[in-house]
Amino acid sequence: MSKYETVIGLEVHAQLLTKTKLFCACSAKFGDPPNSNICPVCTGQAGALPVLNKTAVEMAIKTGLALNCEIREKSIFARKNYFYPDLPKGYQISQYEKPLCVNGKLDHVPIVRIHMEEDAGKLLHDTGDPAVSHVDLNRCGTPLIEIVSGPDLHSPEEAADYMRKLRNILVYLEVCDGNMQEGSLRCDANVSIRPAGSKKLGTRTEIKNVNSFKFIENALAYEIQRQTAVVEAGGKVIQETRLWNQQKGTTEAMRSKEEAHDYRYFPDPDLLPLVVDRVWVEKIKGTLPELAGEKALRFAKQYNIPEYDAGVLTAQKELAYYFEECVRHHPSPKKISNWIMAELLRELKVRDQDITEIKMKPEQLARMVALIEQGTISGAAGKGVFMAMLDTGKDPEAIIQAKGLEQVSDTGAIETVIDKIIAKEAENVKRYQSGKKNVLGFFVGEVMKAMKGKANPKMVNEILRKKLG
Ligand SMILES: [Zn+2]
Incomplete structure (x- = not known):
């Protein structure tokens, strides 16, 4: 057993899938030409006033409910003051003392709070001239929620697993597209070590803006090793913000970690307290979709498939939908599950494709399974038909005929x-x-x-x- 215990807490930023920004009517779309979606409000012009986006609040409440949080009747928007070239207002509107959602839980991991805030713009340093950087304010004011877990994760694997489950829930809720590459879901990881058995938290470092499950695991594993080496050598871990460098496989010091008081938070005088009506919360509760965990239980029961299969099939919303569509066309759930679990998931990996990108439609896979059951083709021939359907998107009957795979039952x-x-x-x-x-x-x-x-x-x-x- 290790002499040290690891303590990890994650702060996850999720960009909400609203059409417009949090406090103005500008489009929140990703990838538009730089500075094309801006207005006096999100560029901080004098006298412009923010107006809160109701859909964003609704999405935040949805997330809070799905993560078993209390939804506060009254929460307050505050100004978080700092200077940065991508922040024209000189402050970010966030929630500080009174966030919208508190005291939730994702499995055994406590969710301390979920608060709403606006994003900052983006600096582009890759301009071809090392003396020149560009600023794109399109992202200024896009709505985010920050989901803060308690310091209750104890290994890099556990942290990545929590992040996966959280992403799943956000995608199931349709409040975030979960695209980590484009940064619509990213996480800051706070990590510290302490002597095994100790209750006191050690000094933590924060790894900023990690945007893949693999990077979370790698960055945390490296950081734990680094902190252990510092302590073993008789040194002290310094509280600071670090960046993960994937090429080098190391974390690098970025700046000393700021404290809340550095930001001079105060309630935004331009915004009234956010008051959330209980009737509205109940109404939103009624619209919550079936989440992965419940869906897995239902799949196991309704389709009489092993719990393991049900877990795999529901881990991704689109995959669960694909399976159910197949079964709707041909009610042979166990056989269809076998084809998806063994053949389809393997091929997706080999082809580096997502279930949403494949040419084979659910009804085609369902018909192929039916043709095997009826004895029209053998199971072995089915594998060839399956591959051809993935390659071409053609119907199984057409492929069987073209390849002369029809089984002899004479x-x-x-x-x-x-x-x-x-x-x-x-x-x-x-x-x-x-x-x-x-x-x-x-x-x-x-x-x-x-x-x-x-x-x-x-x-x-x-x-x-x-x-x-
Ligand atoms: Zn705007």
Whole structure:
């Protein structure tokens, strides 16, 4: 056992999927030309006044409810003051002392708070001239929620797992697209170590803006090692903000960690307290969709599939939808689950594709499974049809016809082949008849070979048994 215990807390920023920004009517769309979605409010012009986006509040409440939080009747927007070239107002509107949602839980991990805030703009340093940087204010004022966990995660794997579950919930709720690459979901990780068994928290460092599950694991693992080495050498961990450098595989000191009082928070005089009506909260509660955990329980029960399968199938909303669509077209849930779990997920990995990007429609996979069950094609031929459907998006029937994969279920044709093989294999016939029943497998193999894998295996077995006596 290690001498030290790791303590991790995550602050996750999620960009809300609203059409417009948090305090003005500018578009919140990602990827538009620089500085095309700006106005006096989000660029901090004198005299411009903010107006709160109701849909953003609704999405924040939805998230709070899904994470078992209390939704405060009254919360307050505050100004967080700091200077940075991508922040024209000189302050960010956030919630400080009175956030909208508090005291939640995701599995065993406490959610301390969820507050609403606006994002800052973006600096572009890659301009071709090292002396020149550009500023794009399109992101200024886009709505974010910050979800703060308690310091209750104890390993990099556990932290990444929490982040995965959280992403899932946000995507299921349709409040965030979960795109970590584009930065619509990113996390700051606070990490410290302490002697095993100690209750006191050690000095923490904060790793800023980590934007992939792998980076979270790598950055935390590195940072734990670094802090352990510092302490072992008799040194002290310094409270600071660090950045993860993926190329080097290290974290690097960025700045000494600021404290809340550095920001001179105070209630924004331009905004009234946010008052949330209980009736509204109840109404939003009624619109919450089925989340992954509940869906997995339902899948296991309704479709009579193992809990493990149900867990995998519901881990991604779109995959769960794909499965249910298949079953709706052909109610053979266990067989369909097998094809998705074994073949489809493997191919998605190999092709580096997402379920939303594939050409094969759920009804096509469902029909192929039905064709195997009806004996039109063999299971082995099914694999070829499956790959062709993924490649081309064509219907299974068309592929079967083009490739001549239709299974032979004609008793006469199968009998003719079997008779020939029995005549040739007198020795093996004797062995079978003397009680070596496993020779049957050899005969099935020979028949299938002779018929190029197209014979109906069930019929081959039956006829062989009858003829061999
Ligand atoms: Zn604006």
